[in-house]
Amino acid sequence: MSTFSGLNTAYRGLTAARAGLDVVGQNIANATTEGYTRQRVTTSSISAVQPGLFSTGTAIGQGVSIDGYSRIGDATLDAQVRGTASSAGYGSVRAGVLSTLETSLNEPGKNGLSTQLSNFWAGWGDVSNDPTDTSAAANLLGQAQGIASTIATGYQGVSNQWSAARSSVATMASDLNAAAKQVADLNGQIQQGLTTGGSVNELVDQRNLLTEKISSLAGGSVHANSDGTVDVLIGGNAIVSGTTARTVQVSGSTTLEGAAAAPVTLEWTHRPGASVGLDGGQLAGTLSVLAPADGSGSGGVLAEAAASYNAFATKLATSVNAVYSGGSSPSGTTGADFFSVSSTGPAALGLGVIPTSASGIQASAPGSGNTGGVADKLSTLGVGAASPDRVWASFVTSTGAAAKAEIASSDRATLAATAAKTQQTSTAGVDLDEENVNMLTFQHAYQGAARVMTAIDEMLDTLINRTGRVGL
Numbered sequence: 001m002s003t004f005s006g007l008n009t010a011y012r013g014l015t016a017a018r019a020g021l022d023v024v025g026q027n028i029a030n031a032t033t034e035g036y037t038r039q040r041v042t043t044s045s046i047s048a049v050q051p052g053l054f055s056t057g058t059a060i061g062q063g064v065s066i067d068g069y070s071r072i073g074d075a076t077l078d079a080q081v082r083g084t085a086s087s088a089g090y091g092s093v094r095a096g097v098l099s100t101l102e103t104s105l106n107e108p109g110k111n112g113l114s115t116q117l118s119n120f121w122a123g124w125g126d127v128s129n130d131p132t133d134t135s136a137a138a139n140l141l142g143q144a145q146g147i148a149s150t151i152a153t154g155y156q157g158v159s160n161q162w163s164a165a166r167s168s169v170a171t172m173a174s175d176l177n178a179a180a181k182q183v184a185d186l187n188g189q190i191q192q193g194l195t196t197g198g199s200v201n202e203l204v205d206q207r208n209l210l211t212e213k214i215s216s217l218a219g220g221s222v223h224a225n226s227d228g229t230v231d232v233l234i235g236g237n238a239i240v241s242g243t244t245a246r247t248v249q250v251s252g253s254t255t256l257e258g259a260a261a262a263p264v265t266l267e268w269t270h271r272p273g274a275s276v277g278l279d280g281g282q283l284a285g286t287l288s289v290l291a292p293a294d295g296s297g298s299g300g301v302l303a304e305a306a307a308s309y310n311a312f313a314t315k316l317a318t319s320v321n322a323v324y325s326g327g328s329s330p331s332g333t334t335g336a337d338f339f340s341v342s343s344t345g346p347a348a349l350g351l352g353v354i355p356t357s358a359s360g361i362q363a364s365a366p367g368s369g370n371t372g373g374v375a376d377k378l379s380t381l382g383v384g385a386a387s388p389d390r391v392w393a394s395f396v397t398s399t400g401a402a403a404k405a406e407i408a409s410s411d412r413a414t415l416a417a418t419a420a421k422t423q424q425t426s427t428a429g430v431d432l433d434e435e436n437v438n439m440l441t442f443q444h445a446y447q448g449a450a451r452v453m454t455a456i457d458e459m460l461d462t463l464i465n466r467t468g469r470v471g472l
Contacts, residue, residue, distance in 0.1 A: 037071045293307040
């Protein structure tokens with residue numbers, strides 16, 4: 001080996017140490033960058049040149065080779081993060097909807113319907129004492145109108161929740177399409193970068209963040225290809241295939257009342273009518289709460305709640321009218337109903353109070369004078385297994401139980417997602433203490449290589465410029 005070869009070896013050591021410092025700087029600069037995966041410079045030793053026919057002795061290696069820059073990531077952990085993100089996205093949507101629905105019931109509380117029903121039945125008791133008492137009648141009518149208003153407000157709240165969820169589906173579908181297109185674009189850049197021998201680590205980090213977002217939105221799985229690209233599958237169908245991205249669209253009713261005839265679905269844009277099979281994610285959770293009622297109580301949460309409001313309004317009107325219509329008012333009216341119910345729209349919105357004053361309330365049996373017998377029967381209507389109060393209590397209880405179950409399930413899914421993310425970060429995230437140690441290591445390596453180069457340079461100077469000179 002020539003002395004000049006030593007210079008090359010030292011130079012390679014300098015460049016390797018400098019590359020290591022560059023990577024350390026990149027890691028430290030991106031310590032707080034979301035989705036960044038720490039990198040390491042990969043090196044290997046260069047073997048000695050094989051001796052020739054007339055060469056003798058052994059030779060030292062030729063230094064170090066910079067082979068590339070590797071990502072310290074784990075594909076298994078990445079897949080686990082995507083899977084838990086899908087479950088967490090699905091659960092968070094359902095838990096949020098049910099929690100809001102439960103809160104809107106105001107039960108138990110003074111503004112809840114249970115309290116209003118109790119006051120309503122008590123108002124009939126007051127009227128039974130004196131059907132001509134205008135203050136008792138006014139209180140009764142006020143209670144009745146308050147109940148009708150509360151039912152209508154509750155139904156409208158459910159309808160507003162449904163509309164908000166319907167709008168969010170369209171927004172999430174747009175986000176999904178945008179993320180899929182970006183993944184396809186990154187696939188192309190990564191493929192080209194690998195072909196030309198460049199580093200694509202940062203591009204892979206960006207793609208991983210996007211595939212995690214897709215999983216959170218719509219579930220799915222990711223399959224790596226040999227050319228560096230990935231395919232993203234949703235329900236077994238590719239939304240991203242290499243450098244090609246497909247799009248989805250939302251179809252179906254835009255109103256709660258129309259959902260029964262035209263359920264809200266997510267379908268492929270290139271295949272209208274072909275629904276997208278969702279494995280989880282926020283879209284699947286939202287579509288599940290937008291589903292129409294099925295008549296058995298197991299349909300979409302919001303449609304079932306709206307149906308319960310309608311059923312309760314009908315039950316209350318039917319129960320009260322069945323007794324009330326057999327009574328007589330102080331003015332002689334008989335056979336009329338107390339509550340009116342719309343026959344063309346939601347019963348919860350069409351519940352109204354017919355009498356407007358004490359003279360129009362049919363509180364007594366016909367021919368019995370103002371004895372208040374009918375009002376007395378109505379005052380006990382809230383008692384019994386089939387009473388309106390029990391129907392309402394059943395709805396409140398079932399909603400509370402469902403909300404509690406969904407919140408618990410969502411909490412478990414969120415904990416799993418957090419644990420998976422933490423485990424991923426512990427492997428792929430930047431540890432500043434570790435990077436500081438690496439920085440010192442590469443710094444000393446650089447200094448050492450520089451000293452070797454200086455020493456060889458001095459040797460060469462002596463050999464070239466001073467050999468043969470006497471007395472110096």
